[in-house]
Amino acid sequence: MAKLIPLFSGSKGNSYYIGSGAGGVLIDAGRSCKQLVNALEENNININKISAVLITHEHIDHCSALRVFAKNTGVKVYATEGTMNRLIADNRIAPGTKTEVINSPVAIGNMLAEPYMTSHDTPQPCCYRIRTADGRCAMVATDLGTVTPEIRSAFRGVDALVLESNHDVYMLKHGIYPPYLKNRILSNLGHLSNEACSAELPEIIQNGTMRIILGHLSEQNNTPAVALKESVDKLTQLGFRRDYDYTIDTAPVVTDGRVVLF
Secondary structure, three states: OOEEEEEEOOOOOOEEEEEEOOEEEEEOOOOOHHHHHHHHHHOOOOHHHEEEEEOOOOOHHHHOOHHHHHHHHOOEEEEOHHHHHHHHHOOOOOOOOOEEEOOOOEEEOOEEEEEEEOOOOOOOOEEEEEEOOOOOEEEEEOOOOOOOHHHHHHOOOOOEEEEEOOEOHHHHHOOOOOHHHHHHHHOOOOOOEHHHHHHHHHHHHHOOOOEEEEEOOOOOOOOHHHHHHHHHHHHHHOOOOEOOOEEEEEOOOEOOOOOEEO
16 A cells, blocks of 8 residues: 655745655755755655655755755656756756756556646646556645646546645735735735635546645645645535545645655
8 A cells, every 4th residue: 555645845945756665766965965864764665665755846845855865865756857957957956966858657666646837937847647556546736826728637536645735825915924925925926725726526526536735835825724724614514524524634735644645
């Protein structure tokens, strides 16, 4: 059985492990290398069995550990061409690191990684869907700005999904962020709100996804309780029953042992 483990989630750093006993991959490598290694060890993940790090985009909360982690472990780094160019230009990849541009499905060990372009405010951001050796499928979809038809189509057939529920719109609009940052977050190149996330969930669940994790919650403009309430209330209104039709949780800021088996 495959596992999806949130290692870090939020503005301070993001990283998710998807894999099984045979090995796995990391989606993003935020925080520091030491923190990332500690998080993997806390979850009994053998670092030597990590086949790749797939980077969604070059914002620092998604790649701050990448240079040191990839250099120390020899793991291969995958990213779109636009993201890879930025990682190299920003010195996020050490000379000699194994890299590969990903623009279509790629076999990584006994897994299949599929990139899907997102509308975040970077040169060529993406999210990833991972198919494991036993045919199960997980997807990490954060930093979306908006859910495009391509991404909405990619949700079909996913067994476990991390979906961005970044902010509560009222909290953001009345919060401490300067106007330019509020406007960026609220734009279609920013982050998905609780309301926008909850609007996607009915179709996602109807199409067979039963395990939902709300990810990339803002520590300033959201709380786990607020994000969960928005999604659960929406689904309850439409007749979906929590822990029967679906399970839902929030990704912790720092791993606390939560594991999604799928």
